[in-house]
Amino acid sequence: MTLPAAADPFPYSHLLAIEGMKPWEISWLLDEAEQWVEAGRRPRKHDGRLAGLTQVNAFFENSTRTLLSFEIAGKRLGADVVNLQTGVSSVKKGETLLDTALTLNAMRPDILVIRHDSSGAVALIAEKVDCPVLNAGDGRHEHPTQALLDALTIRRRKGRIESLRVAICGDILHSRVARSNFHLLAAMGAEVRAVAPPTLMPAHVERFGVTPFFDMDQGIEGADVIMMLRLQLERMDGAYVPSTREYFHRFGLTRARLGAAGPDVLILHPGPMNRGVEIDSAVADDIQRSAITEQVEMGVAVRMACLDVLTRKRRGERA
Amino acid sequence: MIQPPQPILFRNARIVDPDSGRVILGELLVAGRVIAAIGQGLAVPANTQIVEAGGRVLAPGLVDAGAFRSDIAAAVAGGFTSVILMPDQAPPLDDPALVERAERLGKPRLWVRPLAAATRGLLGRELAEIGLMREAGAVGVATGRAAIADSAVMLRLLRYAAGLNMVTVCHPEDPALVHGAVATEAEYATRLGLPAAPAAAEAIQISRDLRLAREAGAAVHFATVTTAEGVALIAAAKRDGQDVTAATTPEAFLLNDIALAGYRSYVRLSPPLRVEEDRLAVRAGVADGTIDMIVSRHDPQTEDAKRQPFTEATPGAAGQALLLALALTLVHDGVIDLPRLFTLTSLAPARRFGLSGGRLAEGAAADILLLNPDSSRVVDADTLPGLAGNTPFDGLPVSGRVEMLIKGGEIMLHDIGGSRS
Numbered sequence: 001m002t003l004p005a006a007a008d009p010f011p012y013s014h015l016l017a018i019e020g021m022k023p024w025e026i027s028w029l030l031d032e033a034e035q036w037v038e039a040g041r042r043p044r045k046h047d048g049r050l051a052g053l054t055q056v057n058a059f060f061e062n063s064t065r066t067l068l069s070f071e072i073a074g075k076r077l078g079a080d081v082v083n084l085q086t087g088v089s090s091v092k093k094g095e096t097l098l099d100t101a102l103t104l105n106a107m108r109p110d111i112l113v114i115r116h117d118s119s120g121a122v123a124l125i126a127e128k129v130d131c132p133v134l135n136a137g138d139g140r141h142e143h144p145t146q147a148l149l150d151a152l153t154i155r156r157r158k159g160r161i162e163s164l165r166v167a168i169c170g171d172i173l174h175s176r177v178a179r180s181n182f183h184l185l186a187a188m189g190a191e192v193r194a195v196a197p198p199t200l201m202p203a204h205v206e207r208f209g210v211t212p213f214f215d216m217d218q219g220i221e222g223a224d225v226i227m228m229l230r231l232q233l234e235r236m237d238g239a240y241v242p243s244t245r246e247y248f249h250r251f252g253l254t255r256a257r258l259g260a261a262g263p264d265v266l267i268l269h270p271g272p273m274n275r276g277v278e279i280d281s282a283v284a285d286d287i288q289r290s291a292i293t294e295q296v297e298m299g300v301a302v303r304m305a306c307l308d309v310l311t312r313k314r315r316g317e318r319a
Numbered sequence: 320m321i322q323p324p325q326p327i328l329f330r331n332a333r334i335v336d337p338d339s340g341r342v343i344l345g346e347l348l349v350a351g352r353v354i355a356a357i358g359q360g361l362a363v364p365a366n367t368q369i370v371e372a373g374g375r376v377l378a379p380g381l382v383d384a385g386a387f388r389s390d391i392a393a394a395v396a397g398g399f400t401s402v403i404l405m406p407d408q409a410p411p412l413d414d415p416a417l418v419e420r421a422e423r424l425g426k427p428r429l430w431v432r433p434l435a436a437a438t439r440g441l442l443g444r445e446l447a448e449i450g451l452m453r454e455a456g457a458v459g460v461a462t463g464r465a466a467i468a469d470s471a472v473m474l475r476l477l478r479y480a481a482g483l484n485m486v487t488v489c490h491p492e493d494p495a496l497v498h499g500a501v502a503t504e505a506e507y508a509t510r511l512g513l514p515a516a517p518a519a520a521e522a523i524q525i526s527r528d529l530r531l532a533r534e535a536g537a538a539v540h541f542a543t544v545t546t547a548e549g550v551a552l553i554a555a556a557k558r559d560g561q562d563v564t565a566a567t568t569p570e571a572f573l574l575n576d577i578a579l580a581g582y583r584s585y586v587r588l589s590p591p592l593r594v595e596e597d598r599l600a601v602r603a604g605v606a607d608g609t610i611d612m613i614v615s616r617h618d619p620q621t622e623d624a625k626r627q628p629f630t631e632a633t634p635g636a637a638g639q640a641l642l643l644a645l646a647l648t649l650v651h652d653g654v655i656d657l658p659r660l661f662t663l664t665s666l667a668p669a670r671r672f673g674l675s676g677g678r679l680a681e682g683a684a685a686d687i688l689l690l691n692p693d694s695s696r697v698v699d700a701d702t703l704p705g706l707a708g709n710t711p712f713d714g715l716p717v718s719g720r721v722e723m724l725i726k727g728g729e730i731m732l733h734d735i736g737g738s739r740s
Contacts, residue, residue: 119629120630
């Protein structure tokens, strides 16, 4: 996609949400990420462009893989990366979130990567600090780098995103991954389907340009991409669905079920997977169709691109 | 012996009496703590203070049929002379001594009229000492911020309160449905990823409580009605002759769920903001008389309680200082007239809970406000009078300022032409 001359390809100081981003801005970010995919496959992966900059990963909700991905991304770019996790912070001692934010700010980080279990909490912190903020997941709201890495995976495998049929299946109600993907995929012109039992489907998803399905077989029919979501085990004990067994029977992704999807269907999962709950092992490990480990690799590349782009102004570079 | 206050004569005032529905341009004399005379060319005592009203509105002092805090500065700035206090205090008003103490909170500047907690600790299980609390000054009995989940307890409460001729104030939200929710199930809650409950939680609770009240022969008042379905249920019950009244708030007829965008914790309310169709239905209900009162649900919150992520912030808004200006928008829009405005905000609450007030007539208590309906300003949360300024209307231009407030013949506020916010 070509840009008007002199236009800022990424006119934001933070990355808080996909909602509101223009398709050409998304494409540009994905283009930026491509170089880091190649760089990551070389034996020497280091690039020093963030040297001397401090990156704080403040995770107020437990995470292993996303935190690791951001840490590796920052380190490959040469940043001094510091991790703060809820369990060892003063948040547990009753300090308010904003006080914690102001404390972090006073240490003069150059970029803050934040995850929090409340929707909107990352935007609240962004209002109070002086550096770029990257949302690594806020409540049920958004997880923008996950949608970007999914998009990069799809684009590299399928060559495009536009007009693909993408079925997002599972616990849509509680999923920030689903919301960010709705916005991104709809902006990029994909046909988006949401597949879930009614108890896990939020109200008015059709307003996102998404078609809801309560039946898995109908929902994935002819799909080019199936994106499975993790189902928290505590939601399956009769609270939102009757049992793991019934959920797998009705919504689990199995080889038999895949027959309804397109022949070259691509299978994604943001991880961590519950094998035998939402996805059958045989499907998850199908190297022809499953791109689940590739998503992890794309995650590092996308996060490197975001860290690079968000700190360019500080580094005195034009975006 | 306490000196009676100096007599006051208002000249050129638009005198609004919601009781008779009349608006006249004339004079009103306050003497000896009551309204001594209304008319033209009144004879006045020698030491009378003359107030040139210049066409401003003279109306009864407001009666707030539901506040969560006793906040004198907010009440006086807002033109309130009586405030009915919800039992959700710390500790809850579930004991006669606590009711007696609450009643003294605002004196002499403000009359605080407490509602008795329906159950001990407002836990919804055992009936509190409602009869003793009535004798201590409770003007009604209330379930508080939440409905009573157990229908058997609710039925016994309604029967018991009916036996005491007390109105039961019900909170219309099904407790199980709204548990953990901070928004109404609709597009914006989904967009923002907020835990949400269906708007039907209100209709479900109103249906049950109306039916139980009919069973008990009890008088009920719904503390706040905010949905189209809720308004329709109240209208139907009134058509059937049931003894029911209902209130709403300015938030319910001025805002909808779009205001959630941006996660401003000042917009975290209970009940939460509804969709546009509900807002319009509430407005229509205020106009056609289905909804009887506009109340503040005044709930000032500290900065610490509000400077939180949306889902963790304490719900509630500071409502008293702005209520009249916000309700006046309905007059400006031609939805209601001035007498109806003061019926909603003064006469109807006074009547329902057995208080004096709500009338501008000779011999009535001199609880009076002078309103300049054209005085405009931009709402500024930081300078809002009262304990806190947590209003979802921050930044909104409004017109209508209370420039004088008289309580029992005494001047509580006098700021004609002033710029106080």
